[in-house]
Amino acid sequence: MIKFIRPAFLLVTAVFAQPSFVQSSFQKDSTFIKKIFDEALTNGKPYEWLRILSTDIGGRLSGSEGAAKAVSYTEKVMKEENFDRVFLQPVKVPHWVRGKAETAFIFVNDKKISVPIAALGGSVATPVEGIQAEVIEVQNFLELRALGKEKVAGKIVFFNRPMDPTKLNTFDAYAGAVDQRGNGATEAAKLGAVGAIVRSMTTRLDDFPHTGGMRYGVGVPLIPTAAISTNGAELLSKSLRENPKTQFYFQQNCETLPMADSHNVIGEMKGGTHASEIIVVGGHLDSWDLGQGAHDDGSGCVQAIEALRLLKKLGYTPKRTLRAVMFMNEENGLRGGITYADSASAKKEMHLAAIESDRGGFTPLGFGIVGTAEQKTRLISWQPLFSPYGLHELGKGGGGADIGPLGQQGAVLLGLIPDSQRYFDYHHAASDTFEAISKRELEMGAASMAAMIYLIDTYGF
Amino acid sequence: MIKFIRPAFLLVTAVFAQPSFVQSSFQKDSTFIKKIFDEALTNGKPYEWLRILSTDIGGRLSGSEGAAKAVSYTEKVMKEENFDRVFLQPVKVPHWVRGKAETAFIFVNDKKISVPIAALGGSVATPVEGIQAEVIEVQNFLELRALGKEKVAGKIVFFNRPMDPTKLNTFDAYAGAVDQRGNGATEAAKLGAVGAIVRSMTTRLDDFPHTGGMRYGVGVPLIPTAAISTNGAELLSKSLRENPKTQFYFQQNCETLPMADSHNVIGEMKGGTHASEIIVVGGHLDSWDLGQGAHDDGSGCVQAIEALRLLKKLGYTPKRTLRAVMFMNEENGLRGGITYADSASAKKEMHLAAIESDRGGFTPLGFGIVGTAEQKTRLISWQPLFSPYGLHELGKGGGGADIGPLGQQGAVLLGLIPDSQRYFDYHHAASDTFEAISKRELEMGAASMAAMIYLIDTYGF
Numbered sequence: 001m002i003k004f005i006r007p008a009f010l011l012v013t014a015v016f017a018q019p020s021f022v023q024s025s026f027q028k029d030s031t032f033i034k035k036i037f038d039e040a041l042t043n044g045k046p047y048e049w050l051r052i053l054s055t056d057i058g059g060r061l062s063g064s065e066g067a068a069k070a071v072s073y074t075e076k077v078m079k080e081e082n083f084d085r086v087f088l089q090p091v092k093v094p095h096w097v098r099g100k101a102e103t104a105f106i107f108v109n110d111k112k113i114s115v116p117i118a119a120l121g122g123s124v125a126t127p128v129e130g131i132q133a134e135v136i137e138v139q140n141f142l143e144l145r146a147l148g149k150e151k152v153a154g155k156i157v158f159f160n161r162p163m164d165p166t167k168l169n170t171f172d173a174y175a176g177a178v179d180q181r182g183n184g185a186t187e188a189a190k191l192g193a194v195g196a197i198v199r200s201m202t203t204r205l206d207d208f209p210h211t212g213g214m215r216y217g218v219g220v221p222l223i224p225t226a227a228i229s230t231n232g233a234e235l236l237s238k239s240l241r242e243n244p245k246t247q248f249y250f251q252q253n254c255e256t257l258p259m260a261d262s263h264n265v266i267g268e269m270k271g272g273t274h275a276s277e278i279i280v281v282g283g284h285l286d287s288w289d290l291g292q293g294a295h296d297d298g299s300g301c302v303q304a305i306e307a308l309r310l311l312k313k314l315g316y317t318p319k320r321t322l323r324a325v326m327f328m329n330e331e332n333g334l335r336g337g338i339t340y341a342d343s344a345s346a347k348k349e350m351h352l353a354a355i356e357s358d359r360g361g362f363t364p365l366g367f368g369i370v371g372t373a374e375q376k377t378r379l380i381s382w383q384p385l386f387s388p389y390g391l392h393e394l395g396k397g398g399g400g401a402d403i404g405p406l407g408q409q410g411a412v413l414l415g416l417i418p419d420s421q422r423y424f425d426y427h428h429a430a431s432d433t434f435e436a437i438s439k440r441e442l443e444m445g446a447a448s449m450a451a452m453i454y455l456i457d458t459y460g461f
Numbered sequence: 462m463i464k465f466i467r468p469a470f471l472l473v474t475a476v477f478a479q480p481s482f483v484q485s486s487f488q489k490d491s492t493f494i495k496k497i498f499d500e501a502l503t504n505g506k507p508y509e510w511l512r513i514l515s516t517d518i519g520g521r522l523s524g525s526e527g528a529a530k531a532v533s534y535t536e537k538v539m540k541e542e543n544f545d546r547v548f549l550q551p552v553k554v555p556h557w558v559r560g561k562a563e564t565a566f567i568f569v570n571d572k573k574i575s576v577p578i579a580a581l582g583g584s585v586a587t588p589v590e591g592i593q594a595e596v597i598e599v600q601n602f603l604e605l606r607a608l609g610k611e612k613v614a615g616k617i618v619f620f621n622r623p624m625d626p627t628k629l630n631t632f633d634a635y636a637g638a639v640d641q642r643g644n645g646a647t648e649a650a651k652l653g654a655v656g657a658i659v660r661s662m663t664t665r666l667d668d669f670p671h672t673g674g675m676r677y678g679v680g681v682p683l684i685p686t687a688a689i690s691t692n693g694a695e696l697l698s699k700s701l702r703e704n705p706k707t708q709f710y711f712q713q714n715c716e717t718l719p720m721a722d723s724h725n726v727i728g729e730m731k732g733g734t735h736a737s738e739i740i741v742v743g744g745h746l747d748s749w750d751l752g753q754g755a756h757d758d759g760s761g762c763v764q765a766i767e768a769l770r771l772l773k774k775l776g777y778t779p780k781r782t783l784r785a786v787m788f789m790n791e792e793n794g795l796r797g798g799i800t801y802a803d804s805a806s807a808k809k810e811m812h813l814a815a816i817e818s819d820r821g822g823f824t825p826l827g828f829g830i831v832g833t834a835e836q837k838t839r840l841i842s843w844q845p846l847f848s849p850y851g852l853h854e855l856g857k858g859g860g861g862a863d864i865g866p867l868g869q870q871g872a873v874l875l876g877l878i879p880d881s882q883r884y885f886d887y888h889h890a891a892s893d894t895f896e897a898i899s900k901r902e903l904e905m906g907a908a909s910m911a912a913m914i915y916l917i918d919t920y921g922f
Contacts, residue, residue, distance in 0.1 A: 041626040165901070166499040168849065170901075363824070363882050365851070388629065390629065390826070419851075421901045422899050440626070440664065441882050444629075
């Protein structure tokens with residue numbers, strides 16, 4: 001009978017069995033990783049950088065003035081940190097603008113009740129006078145299709161399937177609901193609907209509409225679509241139960257402008273013996289316009305810069321070339337990630353690994369991976385080095401949207417996994433502000449990424 | 462060479478080797494625990510209870526009107542939940558009152574700068590006109606004693622050792638700094654100081670003074686003592702570096718009144734086959750007066766009630782008697798915990814286990830334990846059942862202050878361990894409000910405690 005069995009003990013045993021990972025290197029590595037966390041938690045800079053990015057600059061949707069300021073600001077920060085090379089990489093980005101604030105009302109039993117909505121990114125405007133129509137509430141596309149054109153034509157379709165609160169990882173709940181936001185307008189338009197209203201992607205009940213990207217399918221009419229706050233959705237649903245003739249009115253002025261010029265921002269620490277191999281650490285610099293993009297994804301950007309600063313500050317001389325990359329346009333086009341990977345391919349750059357933080361600046365719990373079984377095993381073998389810092393989820397989940405295209409070139413992809421419980425309280429909403437950031441949690445994420453870079457640079461992958 | 466080794470897999474193997482824990486019971490247990498979390502995250506009630514406790518009732522220092530209201534309110538809640546028995550247990554509590562708001566100034570180079578302070582709980586008042594004196598800044602008691610009476614007498618001692626930000630568990634950082642708050646005034650008074658000012662117990666730099674308990678040593682003069690906000694502490698330290706003759710002024714009106722009558726609030730689900738064995742789950746109902754006591758420890762109280770509600774809602778029939786206990790007076794006397802244990806002893810009640818939540822309503826990460834090696838092994842054997850919910854820290858850390866006295870009667874003590882990164886942003890300060898609570902995180906803590914009760918009730922300990 002096995003007693004006093006402890007996972008850490010067993011893993012250390014397993015790790016020591018690997019020739020590259022003898023006790024002396026374990027000591028050296030754990031000592032260096034401790035230094036990384038100590039420096040991050042004592043003299044960390046990302047919180048102040050994020051304050052400026054969030055409160056001084058604010059929302060940074062691709063093509064906006066905020067996005068341009070964020071490019072200049074992060075370029076300046078990395079130059080001030082004396083990275084070996086800091087440069088901008090031109091990226092053509094979609095340019096969608098919200099226009100003036102949306103208005104929406106529920107008309108029920110002679111009452112006109114204002115509810116908070118926000119046009120979804122990519123949506124067309126309503127006519128200037130707005131749209132008013134009866135409402136069909138559905139939970140999913142199957143239910144919608146079963147209703148058929150007869151019942152849907154001329155109406156506003158209301159997609160009201162909530163994120164499943166029982167999913168412990170809120171990203172799983174998001175994945176199970178976000179088809180309504182991405183494709184709801186298209187599915188509704190196929191049946192002749194005149195508009196689509198989507199319940200906001202959050203498990204909270206509050207008054208914040210959560211925007212986000214949507215796409216129109218080919219060959220269907222472009223009908224306007226917006227997110228409604230969860231309280232608004234509850235009210236609309238209740239009104240419809242009480243009176244199926246309830247009407248909804250909304251007016252929005254959003255517009256898609258010609259493609260705009262923007263940039264990825266890249267800071268580099270040159271490598272030594274393996275300089276031709278590149279390790280990327282990054283986040284995305286653009287954000288939705290409603291909030292300040294503090295968690296999504298200002299956090300990831302400042303953590304990436306901080307990860308390199310930490311290594312530099314500790315006098316670490318990388319074997320490989322390290323790059324902090326602020327990707328532009330993750331939210332509505334992924335043009336930054338695609339452009340970066342295209343450029344890498346054209347220049348025959350060899351990317352060993354790419355690490356992304358794009359799940360908020362919360363307490364880090366581990367790293368997801370997209371790689372081979374051997375690479376996953378190697379990641380898990382580092383558990384004893386990570387566990388003192390609470391990083392125990394290794395290998396569950398994937399990388400990140402921006403670094404995805406690099407995976408097709410053979411890079412191992414790693415995604416920082418923070419605690420997910422609060423992320424969708426803020427995601428794509430006006431509540432995504434600097435006040436929602438914990439300094440220590442942000443710093444621990446940056447240190448976790450620096451530790452990961454150190455291990456990959458030291459041992460390869 | 463061991464490959465693809467995973468802790469969960471190994472532990473499951475270990476667990477299956479135990480006769481009491483065969484696969485069928487694992488399936489049954491994991492299914493029931495899933496139901497607990499599903500109910501908590503779908504229909505959870507603790508958030509609304511905590512809203513009332515925090516925003517409608519607010520601060521609940523022992524002896525205050527808020528504490529009395531909290532007793533009535535939690536009694537009402539448990540009666541509404543139809544617990545088998547709900548009763549009040551009389552407790553005599555210390556009754557300290559802050560009086561009107563404190564004032565403090567730094568006098569340096571003809572400038573008078575206001576800084577935020579808060580009298581420490583148990584402190585005496587200053588004279589009505591306040592105290593003004595030169596300041597001696599020290600990092601610890603050794604440094605203070607080395608200065609001696611000559612340099613300290615007639616001065617205000619300023620204890621300015623920060624919480625160590627590099628401690629990953631912020632409770633370790635707190636433990637390493639809180640002697641200044643608890644005993645600073647006594648140590649300063651021994652050397653003839655006229656007052657003691659203590660840097661607030663937080664790693665943040667902000668304008669909130671964090672109060673907390675202090676005690677005077679026997680036979681030393683009772684000098685007034687207060688916490689200063691960390692920004693205030695930084696400013697005072699800077700002023701002293703620039704001008705060692707910097708003076709500090711403070712005025713406070715706090716007072717210790719005669720002992721007051723209060724209560725523990727207890728809700729019970731009667732046991733079946735082992736009804737004489739009791740399992741307690743609790744938090745403390747009193748809080749400091751500056752904030753709303755949302756994290757400290759309104760969270761623990763509503764989580765304890767919710768833990769029993771969840772089991773009841775799922776139709777669980779306990780073998781043992783389950784009690785949700787709202788302990789009074791943890792903050793400045795522990796009279797509730799002592800009274801409860803004294804009563805248990807007098808009535809010859811047998812407490813099998815006691816579980817406390819008093820580390821904030823954050824994402825739960827595991828349970829600490831005070832028990833035998835065998836009990837710790839048993840706790841760890843439940844890892845496979847807990848790990849789907851992120852509960853991976855089993856057996857690190859202890860129980861809780863209120864349940865401590867029950868440990869002397871042989872009860873196993875368990876402390877819920879939530880993520881600690883944000884706790885001291887709010888602890889004992891005006892920032893400890895309902896707005897700082899995450900609904901999901903709170904609910905997950907309650908579900909974790911319900912799962913623990915279920916396992917203890919099912920398997921003993």
